[in-house]
Each structure stands twice: as structure tokens, then as C-alpha cells.
Amino acid sequence: MKIFAxxxxxxxxxxAQAEPLNIIVNGSPGGTFFERSHMYAEILQKSGYDVNLxxxxxxxxxxxxxxxxxxPTMMVWIDTLSAIRPLEATEENFVSLEYSAPLYLCNKxxxxxxxxxxxxxxxxxxxxxxxxxxxxxxxxxxxxxxAAIAKEIDFAYLNQGKAKTLESAGFSCQTxxxxxxxxxxIAKNIDLGKLAMAVSQAQNNNDFVNWLDKRNxxxxxxxxxxxxxxLVLKSQDLWKNAE
Amino acid sequence: MFFLLGSAAGILAGLLPGVGVLVSMxxxxxIIHTAETHQIILCYMSxxxxxxxxxxxxxxxxxxxxxxxxxxxxxxxxxxMRHNRSNLAVGMCACASLLGxxxxxxIFIVLSSVFLDLFSVVxxxxxxAILFSAVILLLIVVYxxxxxxxxxxxxxxxxxxxxxxxxxxxxxxYLDFGVESLSTGFGLVPVICGxxxxxxxxxxxSRSANAHSAQLKITQPLLAMVKHYTSVLRxxxxxxFCGLVPGVTTILSSNASYACESKLHPNSPSKKxxxxxxxxxSGQFSSMLPLLLFGIPITGxxxxxxxxxxxxxxxxxxxxxxxxxxxxVYQLLPWFVAVNLLGLIISWPLSKQLLIIYKLPTHFITTIxxxxxxxICAYVGNLQLQSMSYVVQFxxxxxxxxxxxxxxxxxxxxAFLLATELEGIYYRVYLFHF
Numbered sequence: 142m143k144i145f146a147x148x149x150x151x152x153x154x155x156x157a158q159a160e161p162l163n164i165i166v167n168g169s170p171g172g173t174f175f176e177r178s179h180m181y182a183e184i185l186q187k188s189g190y191d192v193n194l195x196x197x198x199x200x201x202x203x204x205x206x207x208x209x210x211x212x213p214t215m216m217v218w219i220d221t222l223s224a225i226r227p228l229e230a231t232e233e234n235f236v237s238l239e240y241s242a243p244l245y246l247c248n249k250x251x252x253x254x255x256x257x258x259x260x261x262x263x264x265x266x267x268x269x270x271x272x273x274x275x276x277x278x279x280x281x282x283x284x285x286x287x288a289a290i291a292k293e294i295d296f297a298y299l300n301q302g303k304a305k306t307l308e309s310a311g312f313s314c315q316t317x318x319x320x321x322x323x324x325x326x327i328a329k330n331i332d333l334g335k336l337a338m339a340v341s342q343a344q345n346n347n348d349f350v351n352w353l354d355k356r357n358x359x360x361x362x363x364x365x366x367x368x369x370x371x372l373v374l375k376s377q378d379l380w381k382n383a384e
Numbered sequence: 385m386f387f388l389l390g391s392a393a394g395i396l397a398g399l400l401p402g403v404g405v406l407v408s409m410x411x412x413x414x415i416i417h418t419a420e421t422h423q424i425i426l427c428y429m430s431x432x433x434x435x436x437x438x439x440x441x442x443x444x445x446x447x448x449x450x451x452x453x454x455x456x457x458x459x460x461x462x463x464x465m466r467h468n469r470s471n472l473a474v475g476m477c478a479c480a481s482l483l484g485x486x487x488x489x490x491i492f493i494v495l496s497s498v499f500l501d502l503f504s505v506v507x508x509x510x511x512x513a514i515l516f517s518a519v520i521l522l523l524i525v526v527y528x529x530x531x532x533x534x535x536x537x538x539x540x541x542x543x544x545x546x547x548x549x550x551x552x553x554x555x556x557x558y559l560d561f562g563v564e565s566l567s568t569g570f571g572l573v574p575v576i577c578g579x580x581x582x583x584x585x586x587x588x589x590s591r592s593a594n595a596h597s598a599q600l601k602i603t604q605p606l607l608a609m610v611k612h613y614t615s616v617l618r619x620x621x622x623x624x625f626c627g628l629v630p631g632v633t634t635i636l637s638s639n640a641s642y643a644c645e646s647k648l649h650p651n652s653p654s655k656k657x658x659x660x661x662x663x664x665x666s667g668q669f670s671s672m673l674p675l676l677l678f679g680i681p682i683t684g685x686x687x688x689x690x691x692x693x694x695x696x697x698x699x700x701x702x703x704x705x706x707x708x709x710x711x712x713v714y715q716l717l718p719w720f721v722a723v724n725l726l727g728l729i730i731s732w733p734l735s736k737q738l739l740i741i742y743k744l745p746t747h748f749i750t751t752i753x754x755x756x757x758x759x760i761c762a763y764v765g766n767l768q769l770q771s772m773s774y775v776v777q778f779x780x781x782x783x784x785x786x787x788x789x790x791x792x793x794x795x796x797x798x799a800f801l802l803a804t805e806l807e808g809i810y811y812r813v814y815l816f817h818f
Contacts, residue, residue, distance in 0.1 A: 201550055201557075202568050225555040256816070261553055277815050278553040280808060287680070291508035293816070306679065355694075 159191035162331065163214040166196050167203030173302075173356075174200075177217045177239070177324070180352065184343040200262075204228035207329070215328035215336065220373055224264050224380040228327075230373050236326040236333055237340045238369035240358035243321050245304035246271060247289060247297045247314040255295030258285040264380060267320040268298055302356055320380070323373050324358070337366050386416065386423045387719065390430025391726055397431060398438025399738060405432050406685040413692070421698050422716075428689045429672065429716065430723045433485065436634070436664045437727035440477040441735045444470050448581055448753060453634040453667075455794055456642035456660035458580065463653040475605030476654060477661040478732035480616055483609060484662030485724040487620035488627075488669045489717060496710050503674055506628040509812045515629065516806060519636070522643035523795040526650065535795045542796035545570055546803020553808050565773035570781075572801070573764045574774045577757045578781025579797055583789035605732070608654055615645055615655040616662045623663025627670035632805065633683055637667025639798050669720065676716075677709045 164182050168174030178194070186192045195214075197203035204226045207216050215236060223229035246257070246268055254273035259265065261278040268274060274296065279285045282299040289297035289307055297307060300322065304314045326340050343349060344360070353360060361369060393408040408431050416427050436453075443454040444461030457477060464473035495502060505511055524535045548559045549569025560566040609616060622644060623637035641663030642656055649655040674680040679698075681690040730738070758775060765774025785793060799806075 199550065199568050205564055205567070261551075261555055275815070277812055278808075279812075280552045280804075283681075284808075287507045288509065290680075291504045291511075293508050293510065310678075 159189055160331075161193065161213055162190040162336075163193050163195050163210065163212055165203050165206055165210075165214060165216040166194055167200050167216065173324070174217055174219075176352065180346075180349055181215070181217070181326070181340070181343055184346050184349070185339055188339055188342065190339070200226060207327070211330065213328070213331035215326060215331070215340075218325050218327050220323045220325065220377045221264075221380055222262060223377045225262055229377055229381075230325055230327055230370065232370065234327040234329050234333075235366070235370045235373065236328045236337050237344070237366065238361050238373055239324040239326060239344060240353055240360050241321050241323050242301045242358050243316040245299060245301065245314040246317055247299070247304055247307045247312040248295055249289075249292075249312045250295060252295050256293075257296040257298050258288040258294035259298040260285055263298060266382075267317050268296075270319075271317070301358070305357075321376060323376050325373055334366075386419065386427040387430050387723065389415065390427035391434050391723065391730075393427075394431040394434025394727075395438050395730060395738065398435040398440075399442055404685070405435055405683075408435070409685050409689065417692050421693055422712075424689065424692050425676070425716065426719055428685070429720060432668050432672070432685070433665070433720065433723045434727050434730065436661075436668050437478060437481050437724075437731035438738065440481070440661060441474060441731055441738060444473045444477065445735075446753065448757075453638040453664055455576075455580065455797060456638050457657060459792060459794060460653045460657040460660070464657075472604055472608070473653075473657060474735050475732050476608050476658055478728050478735075479605045479609045480619070480658040480661040481665040481731070482724050482728045483616045484620045484623060484665035485669060485720065487617065487662070488624045488666035489720065491621070491624050491666075492669070492673065492713070496713075499673065499677060499710075503628060503678070506625060507674075509809055509816070512629060512805075513809050513813045515626070515636075515640075516802060516809060519640050519643060519802075520799070520806075522640070522647055523798060526643055526646035527792050527795050530650075534791060538791065538793060538796040539799040542799025542801075543803045543806065545575065545796075546800040547807060551807065552804040553811050565770050569804075570777055570800075571761070571765060571770070571774050574761045574777035575781050575800055576797055577761060578778045579785040579793050581757055581785075582754065582782040583785040583793070586786060586789060608658070612652075612655050612658050615649070615659040618644065618648075619659030619662035620666040622659075623666035624670045626663070627667030628674065628682070632802065633671035634664055634667040635798075635801055637663040639794075665724070673713070676713050 162185065164178055164185075166175060166178040166182075168178075182192045182194055195206070197206050200222055203216060204222075207214065207228060217239070218228070218230070220230065244263070244267070255275070256277050257268065257274040258277045258279055259268075260282050261280065265274075265276045277288070277294055279288060282303045285294075285297050285299050286303045286306055288294045289312065290310060297303075297312070298317070299307075308314050328336055361372070364372075389412065393412055397404055397408040405428075409428065412427065412431075416424055419427070439454045440457045440461075442448040443457040444464065447458055447462060447465075457473075461470065461473050464470050492499075520539065523539055524532050528534045528538075544559075546569075548557075548566055550557045550567065557567045619641040622641040623634075626637040626640050627633045629636050638660045642660040645652075645656045645659040671683060672686070674682050675686045675690060679690070758778060761774045761778040762771040765771040
């Protein structure tokens, strides 16, 4: 009986310590948002958080949900979306900068201009300095990659992962100067400093490091959370001001 | 083991509306994500193949689309049911599915050397624009006793509800009227279930579905295959090419083939159901080829599969390994044949065993099925935190479906499925030419 009481007490004290945390999962299964969210969920659960996953599906829905929710909640996000979605990183919600990655312009025919396929969520401004392009919007980067393979566009404007696929199909890709994507973690209704430490530990987990390395994503080592935020805010402004 | 696991998941996915290949793979994820590459592919292939066989069974016997591409089987199956010949329909579907799978393998063997060129044509906007226009034209011409005005209105309705929510080419939403749950559009499950299922159940209310279906000689479906071999061939070829179109794969395969057969043989339910089912299976196999050969997933479930493959050590960029990948697909072929034979056995001789639940009284089944569908809508909606919205959507579309039950609503449903694709395709065609 005593053992049972002790076990019950231990269990309750453990549950009492576990801090509740919602993680909003946006994006499709297999996408980077989806994978990152699930990795954080697994690692943060082990490090003592009582994690509850909320599947939000599309990024617009996730942004709306994040704005509305009143419980402790975190979500992975990317600064490119702040130009078109009602959500951006601020001092009040920023937790951590996860990685940076350039955007690419790929083509196969050596032209200096022409049609450029781009996901509808990207802004056109950054590539206007490179040549004279006519933008053709697609649903996502996967559709842009397919259009490039189908040879219906002269250039493909897409992210690092898809650019690597096109390179292996014989395309030559150049980075788009002056602008990068920054993958970040945001949260609300929670102690941001404490969560930032837990997230930072999660990012140093072997699985996470392997995942980032496999995709050649660049991690910002050795800078403080405020310096990270400064970097993200500047990038966010670039995206928002780009036409 | 992975073969059997995938097959079992495929049976459940085929029997339960709303639980497709993607949901099955998500449920299997904890079990298979640590497996070897070929084991994961084998499991996926088993789920995807079996679901095509089994999805037909509830469509024909009780009027519930087991899969989103089972709608032609649902519509034509009802005609067989009226004559107490559901057994024949199921037998023909199973045989046509097997033949469709066999023909797509033969097409692959013949065309494997030119597959890259073929794929690059099929995924182009111009090809899609021509293909989708042809399908829309067929939808206008062939359904509802060729009453094109009715079909046109149904297609317009389908496109209208399909466009609600976020645009596929612009960063804003259409027709959401500020309602947050509409900003991401109507749900696929409530729309399909609402428009098609209650009206189909209502029409069958006074009929005893499979209980009185005439006894079937084993030779009857086989003879039907011989008699309608042109429909099998046509369905398989259309299915193979439509299966390569990203996003709509088997839905386009079965519906394009069905629409084509409806135009050629409007009064032959046998030919139509055979063509649609052979297209289903051939489309399923061809839809896997872009992923297996080039590492390009073209459906939601393949994106998940791709992720599992990457995590199990598969290289991300497969363009430099196409020859090796073709060899790999050849190695998979015997398993593909085996899973299709298993599918044939499950969906034909054993179909009644799967449907043992439907021996219950019709009113009871109808009530249970409707409740299940409401629960499925709530469950699928809950994944998006929109349970109530999905249930309300289902009820609204069920009312519309019942009100319009004297019409075949397939053109509306198909237009709904393609609406955002159509928007993107025609807008890009406009940009390319003006």
C-alpha cells in the first residue's frame, strides 16, 4: 500500500512539474514545417514539457490559430511568410532562430531573362535586380520544380531543397543575392527565455543536427537570442518591403 | 510482413470512407518509419494497390465511396444493384482492376526508356490545360442524359464551392465572407460525403443491397472482361497517363476514363465500370513512378512516403540514378503482381466476408453509416480544429445532395476537386500567352 501511495505521489508530482505546451503543426506531412514541429514535440516532451500537438494544416490557418490561442503555445515559422500572412516575429513572441538558407534561381538554357516560375508565397522584388523576368505564380516550390522540368518556364525561383533537385537534373542554380529565408520558432503565453533554452538544447540534439546537415541548412551559432531577433527583424522587413 | 501490414491497412482504408492512403500511412508511420527503404515502398505499394480493389466494394454494394476515386463505381454500381447484380459488378471490378494493373506494368516496360520525356510532357501546364478542358467537356456532354445545361450548372456549382478559400495563385481567399473556417475552403470529406452519400443511401432505402444479389458464376466476370476488352484497354491507357498528373492522379484516371466510356457507350454500365476500375489501378501504379524514378512525389501520401524514404537513407536527388531506379522498379514488379492477386481474392471471392456488417437491416445500416460519416467528418475536421465546421458543411451539402438527388452530381464533385487546379492552370496559360 505504501509503495502504491509513493508511486501515485511520484506520478502526480511529475505531472505537476510537466509544463503544458501546445505545438501548432502547420504544413503538409513530409514538409519541413511538419518535420520540424514533430522533432521539437518529441524532444521537448522528453525534456519535461507536456506537449500537445495541434494540426493546423495550411499556414494561413496556423497563423490565425496562433493569434487566437490563449494557452502556452509554440510554432515553427519562416520569415518569408511574414510578407503575406498576418503573423511576424516580434520581441514578444520570438524564441529562436533555427537556420538560414538562401533562395535560388535555376535555369538550363543560359538566358538572361524570361518567364520565372515562383511559389505564390515568394515576393518578386529580390530577383528583379538580376534580370528582366515575367513572374508566373505556382502553388508551391514543388510545382515550380515540376514546371522547370517540363521546360515551360525559363527560370525557377525556389528554395534550397528543390534547387538541389534541379541541379541533379542538369540545371544550374545561383543564389539570389541580398535575401535569405530564416526558419524561426515563435511562442506565446509562456516564459520565452526558458523555452528558448529548451529549444536550443533540442536544436543540438543529434537527430535535429543530422536533419539540418542533410539539407545543408546553415545554423547561426554563437549569437544571443536578441542578436538572432535583430537578424530576423531585418530580414522580415526586407521581405515585407520587397514588391 | 510489410506486404501483409500494407494489405491489411489497404483493406481498412478501402472500406472506410475518408480513410485513404495518406491517413493509412500516417497511422502506419510509427511502425514502418524505421524500416528499410524497400520495405517502406513495399508497404506503401500494398496499401495503395489494395485500397483500389477494396474501395469498390462499399461503393457497389451500399453506395458509399470507399475512396475519392470510387465515384464512377458508386454511380454505375447502383444500376447493377437495381437488377440485383451487384455480385457481377464487384467481380468485374476486381478483374478489371487486375487487368488494369497488368496493362500499366506492360506499358511501363515498353515506355521505361522514354519515361523522363513523357513525364516532362505530362506535368506541363499546356498538357494539363488540354487534358482538363477535355475532361470538363466530357463532363458537360455525357452526364444526366446529355442535358448539357444541367451539367454546366453542376460544374459551375462545383467550381464555385471548390474556389472558396485560399487561391492557388494569389495570396488571398475567395468567398470566405470573413468566416475563418472558410478561409481555407470547404473540406473534401464533407463535400464528397454530403453530396453523394445520403442521396445514394436514400435511393437504396427500400432496396436490400447485397442480400438479394443474384448468385454469380465465376466465369461471368471473366467472360465480361473478354467481351469488353476494348474498355479495359482504353481505361488502362487513359489511367496510366492521367495517373501521372500531380495532385489528381487516380481521381483523374477513373473519372476521365469513365467520362470517355460514357461518351462512347452511354448505355453500357458494364463497360463504364470496367473502364473506370482498370483506370484506377493503372493510375495508381503510374502515379508512383515519378517518385520511384526521379524522387518527385506527386500526391499527399507520396510526400509522406518520400519523407520516410529520406529518413531511411534514400538519396534526395534521384535524377542521376534513373537507370538504377528503373531496375529497382523491375524488382518491385513481382511484389506488385502478388499484391494485385491478393487484391483480386479479397475484393471478389471474399468481398461478402468483408461486408458481413451489411447483413444487418438496411435502415439500421443506413443510420449507422450516416452516423459514421458524421463522426468521420468530425474526426477529419478535428485534425484541422474544425470539427463543428466540417459537420455543418456535411449537413449543408447533404441537404443539397438530397434536394438534387434526381441528378447525377458527379460533375459538381469532380469540378470541386479540380477547381483550384483549374484556376492555376488557366491563369498560367493566360500569362504564358498574353
